[in-house]
Amino acid sequence: MEDKIIIKFDNVSFAYEAGEEDTAATQVVDGFNLCVPEGQFLAVLGHNGCGKSTVAKLINGILVPSSGKVTVDGLDTSDDDRVTDVRRTVGMVFQNPDNQIVATIVEDDVAFGPENLGVPPHEIRKRVDDALKAVGMYKFRGREPHRLSGGQKQRVAIAGIIAMNTKCIVMDEPTAMLDPHGRQEVMDTIQMLNKERGITVILITHYMDEAVKADRVVVMDKGEIVLDGVPRDVFKNVEKLKSLGLDVPQATELAYRLRKAGMDIPDNILDEKECAAAILSALEVK
Amino acid sequence: MIKDITIGQYFIGNSILHRLDARMKIILTLAFIVSIFICKSFPALALMVVFTFAVVLISKVPVKMVLKSIKPIAIIVAFTSILNIFYVKGGTPLIDWKFIHITSNGVFTALFMAVRIVCLVVISSMLTYTTTPTMLTDAIEKLLSPLKIFKIPVSTLAMMMTLALRFIPTLIDEIDRITNAQKARGANLDDGNFIERIKALVPIIVPLFVSSIRRAYELADAMDCRCYTGGPGRTRMKQMKLHVRDFIALGVVALLIAGIIVLNIYFKAVLVR
Numbered sequence: 001m002e003d004k005i006i007i008k009f010d011n012v013s014f015a016y017e018a019g020e021e022d023t024a025a026t027q028v029v030d031g032f033n034l035c036v037p038e039g040q041f042l043a044v045l046g047h048n049g050c051g052k053s054t055v056a057k058l059i060n061g062i063l064v065p066s067s068g069k070v071t072v073d074g075l076d077t078s079d080d081d082r083v084t085d086v087r088r089t090v091g092m093v094f095q096n097p098d099n100q101i102v103a104t105i106v107e108d109d110v111a112f113g114p115e116n117l118g119v120p121p122h123e124i125r126k127r128v129d130d131a132l133k134a135v136g137m138y139k140f141r142g143r144e145p146h147r148l149s150g151g152q153k154q155r156v157a158i159a160g161i162i163a164m165n166t167k168c169i170v171m172d173e174p175t176a177m178l179d180p181h182g183r184q185e186v187m188d189t190i191q192m193l194n195k196e197r198g199i200t201v202i203l204i205t206h207y208m209d210e211a212v213k214a215d216r217v218v219v220m221d222k223g224e225i226v227l228d229g230v231p232r233d234v235f236k237n238v239e240k241l242k243s244l245g246l247d248v249p250q251a252t253e254l255a256y257r258l259r260k261a262g263m264d265i266p267d268n269i270l271d272e273k274e275c276a277a278a279i280l281s282a283l284e285v286k
Numbered sequence: 287m288i289k290d291i292t293i294g295q296y297f298i299g300n301s302i303l304h305r306l307d308a309r310m311k312i313i314l315t316l317a318f319i320v321s322i323f324i325c326k327s328f329p330a331l332a333l334m335v336v337f338t339f340a341v342v343l344i345s346k347v348p349v350k351m352v353l354k355s356i357k358p359i360a361i362i363v364a365f366t367s368i369l370n371i372f373y374v375k376g377g378t379p380l381i382d383w384k385f386i387h388i389t390s391n392g393v394f395t396a397l398f399m400a401v402r403i404v405c406l407v408v409i410s411s412m413l414t415y416t417t418t419p420t421m422l423t424d425a426i427e428k429l430l431s432p433l434k435i436f437k438i439p440v441s442t443l444a445m446m447m448t449l450a451l452r453f454i455p456t457l458i459d460e461i462d463r464i465t466n467a468q469k470a471r472g473a474n475l476d477d478g479n480f481i482e483r484i485k486a487l488v489p490i491i492v493p494l495f496v497s498s499i500r501r502a503y504e505l506a507d508a509m510d511c512r513c514y515t516g517g518p519g520r521t522r523m524k525q526m527k528l529h530v531r532d533f534i535a536l537g538v539v540a541l542l543i544a545g546i547i548v549l550n551i552y553f554k555a556v557l558v559r
Contacts, residue, residue, distance in 0.1 A: 164512065
């Protein structure tokens with residue numbers, strides 16, 4: 001055993017309780033198993049309603065499994081007494097930056113998490129400055145959040161989690177409400193956190209080009225894992241992904257179509273560069 | 287843009303008043319308000335006015351802005367002055383014509399009251415001009431913290447105030463968006479009489495409520511994730527510390543009150559009650 005498992009789903013099922021209108025309880029996740037080693041950058045893909053957000057909320061105890069067990073760094077998330085410890089280990093960033101910023105000044109918001117943990121004041125100051133520098137928002141520390149762009153707000157939200165010194169960050173579609181520029185800012189931040197700080201990142205997304213950057217991709221459908229592997233292997237299954245209502249990265253798509261049309265191109269193309277090189281070499285052979 | 291509103295009426299600056307501890311400013315403002323009501327003679331009132339002017343000058347807040355804060359109370363000042371002029375009797379009669387009797391006491395009282403009210407408003411607006419809403423909230427939390435022994439959840443209340451401040455711009459944005467969306471669907475919001483216009487607001491208010499409740503749920507999850515429990519054990523990054531300047535300010539106001547009391551003793555009171 002070389003990698004330490006930080007998050008473990010052990011045969012987890014979860015159903016939202018029956019509402020008044022639809023009488024049956026909706027089973028969202030059923031018999032779900034997943035292990036995430038420390039330091040991994042994991043992307044979870046799936047179309048809307050496949051249960052990926054539920055998985056995110058199960059990780060840090062906002063939701064508790066109906067059956068089975070979720071453990072975070074050895075702690076059971078259903079243990080009410082330890083839920084604060086779970087949340088010290090796993091931070092969470094949500095889709096809408098507006099709904100997770102609590103303070104009227106950027107640096108006060110970043111300080112919110114450590115303040116809740118009872119960190120001494122001078123130590124909070126240090127962590128806040130450090131976190132804001134890490135996401136490139138230090139010069140905005142005295143600003144009011146509502147004057148920032150979406151990408152900047154989301155980076156402030158991420159800084160708020162970094163300042164808590166969590167080992168793992170779960171992001172539930174953090175770029176869904178951002179423009180391309182904002183998405184790029186946030187993706188750069190996420191990759192930096194994973195590579196430079198060794199923070200385990202679980203990125204829930206439906207953008208393929210974001211998933212490509214991960215170490216491992218898990219594709220979900222109807223509350224189950226249907227594909228699991230490194231991006232290169234997962235995106236080989238173009239037909240399977242399309243049948244699940246998902247896209248593949250554009251370069252992969254092009255390579256796939258060319259191969260179908262009879263060109264000699266490998267099936268593990270991920271980005272534009274690889275695609276161009278493959279097409280070139282295929283043409284040269286002819 | 288409606289988005290660029292400043293919450294409260296904070297005037298960005300770096301004067302000594304801006305740098306005073308917010309708790310001290312609140313206490314001193316309250317002390318000043320009390321001293322306004324103990325002041326009874328014209329020399330004492332003059333001292334008060336001089337002090338008020340000095341505060342405005344030190345704060346470096348433009349006089350125009352200060353005057354703006356007086357505007358809403360102009361009617362009240364005028365109204366009380368008129369009442370005082372006609373109803374306060376005594377002293378030398380100035381006008382005695384048919385049913386109108388104006389005496390010197392009446393005029394003095396009216397003048398006295400008007401100056402009092404203006405001083406009061408100017409000084410309290412100086413507090414909000416030189417203190418950010420965040421600092422005010424924090425200061426109120428600190429000042430009210432003794433109430434914790436009566437089981438009043440002071441820090442939770444302060445958190446609520448902060449969140450309210452935080453969400454004002456967000457909700458204004460939201461109203462903007464909903465209004466545009468409803469206009470695009472053909473809603474007529476600008477025409478019609480008063481009742482019709484109020485009715486036209488319903489399609490804006492209902493979605494606003496729905497979305498606010500949804501926001502609240504998400505916010506609660508986000509706060510949970512960041513380990514907010516609302517209970518004890520919370521620390522604060524920004525510690526409030528009293529500096530020498532805060533004690534100097536305290537001394538100045540103490541002297542002011544002493545001066546008013548002395549002047550009250552040595553000079554004739556204007557207000558006879």
